[in-house]
Amino acid sequence: MVAAVLSAPGAAGNSAGFSDETAEGSVGPDIARVEVSNDDAGNVTFRILLANGASLAANQGIWLSLDTDENPATGGYIMGVGRGGFDYALDTGRPVAPRLCTRMQEVGGTFGGFMALDPGSLRCSYPAPGVVVFQINRSDLGASNGVNLVAVGEVYDAAQSRSLFGDQAPGCGVTWNYKIYIGSSPPPPAPQPCTTPPPPPPPPPPPSPRNTTIVLSPTRTSVPVSVPVKTPIVDLTVTASKPLVGLDLVKLMNVPAGRTSSSSSSGLTPALRITKHRSARKVTVHVTGVKAGTLRFRVKAKRVPRRTGLKVTVRQRYK
Ligand SMILES: [Ca+2]
Numbered sequence: 001m002v003a004a005v006l007s008a009p010g011a012a013g014n015s016a017g018f019s020d021e022t023a024e025g026s027v028g029p030d031i032a033r034v035e036v037s038n039d040d041a042g043n044v045t046f047r048i049l050l051a052n053g054a055s056l057a058a059n060q061g062i063w064l065s066l067d068t069d070e071n072p073a074t075g076g077y078i079m080g081v082g083r084g085g086f087d088y089a090l091d092t093g094r095p096v097a098p099r100l101c102t103r104m105q106e107v108g109g110t111f112g113g114f115m116a117l118d119p120g121s122l123r124c125s126y127p128a129p130g131v132v133v134f135q136i137n138r139s140d141l142g143a144s145n146g147v148n149l150v151a152v153g154e155v156y157d158a159a160q161s162r163s164l165f166g167d168q169a170p171g172c173g174v175t176w177n178y179k180i181y182i183g184s185s186p187p188p189p190a191p192q193p194c195t196t197p198p199p200p201p202p203p204p205p206p207p208s209p210r211n212t213t214i215v216l217s218p219t220r221t222s223v224p225v226s227v228p229v230k231t232p233i234v235d236l237t238v239t240a241s242k243p244l245v246g247l248d249l250v251k252l253m254n255v256p257a258g259r260t261s262s263s264s265s266s267g268l269t270p271a272l273r274i275t276k277h278r279s280a281r282k283v284t285v286h287v288t289g290v291k292a293g294t295l296r297f298r299v300k301a302k303r304v305p306r307r308t309g310l311k312v313t314v315r316q317r318y319k
């Protein structure tokens with residue numbers, strides 16, 4: 001049961017060959033291989049090769065079960081062949097000369113089974129010893145684009161009214177699949193099921209807080225500070241080592257990257273929104289609408305009795 005794709009890249013239509021074990025011990029003809037091909041007109045040829053080139057005996061035939069919509073959930077199950085889902089069957093027919101062949105369609109009803117149809121484009125032939133050929137246009141197989149298939153060896157009873165199924169190729173309840181390609185290349189793949197687009201990548205982690213230490217003194221009660229910023233939200237915290245009267249953070253401006261002027265703060269930071277809380281030991285300023293660049297401000301106090309260290313913490317956030 002080895003499948004081998006025989007089609008060359010770019011060749012019109014498609015072709016494939018499937019090999020079956022031989023001498024499995026079944027009654028009737030022993031199928032060794034099934035070769036399938038189709039042309040661009042949709043004519044599909046099934047070549048059933050019998051083991052050792054043996055020709056069909058007068059009481060033997062070949063039955064080909066076809067799941068022509070490649071859907072095991074539709075169609076019928078017959079006499080233990082495969083796992084069902086067969087929509088059509090091709091049969092060599094009764095051993096008359098010349099042999100006829102029959103196109104059958106699965107029918108439901110009380111007993112299920114297959115009903116003979118007008119053969120349509122079906123032709124069968126026996127071009128060499130041990131070779132049975134069915135040819136049929138896909139239009140007579142439900143406009144099939146591909147088939148799951150099982151070939152079965154048959155033995156007719158003496159009255160030629162019933163047949164006994166023997167060798168199945170492939171056996172074990174499985175099927176072979178053949179794609180009917182029209183044109184030089186396979187059809188485009190079926191649309192992929194809807195998938196949720198991947199979430200956008202998270203923003204880069206904000207820089208860790210930057211600390212700056214400044215010193216105020218009785219003779220220097222106001223100190224300029226400039227810190228680089230990258231995020232739209234910045235929390236500035238000024239913490240004094242000792243309480244200071246009038247401790248404040250003032251003249252805050254945002255100089256976007258590429259702008260060097262600090263002579264006028266009015267035009268530089270039109271979207272800046274500031275919330276400030278003050279105490280004698282600490283000033284916190286929450287700033288939003290910050291553009292990447294620099295934040296400049298002054299830390300001051302009204303009265304600085306003696307040299308006092310202050311820690312300026314800059315915490316940057318995206319939200
Ligand atoms: Ca076999």
Ligand SMILES: [Ca+2]
Pocket residue numbers: 067068069070071072073074075085086087
């Ligand atoms: Ca089916």
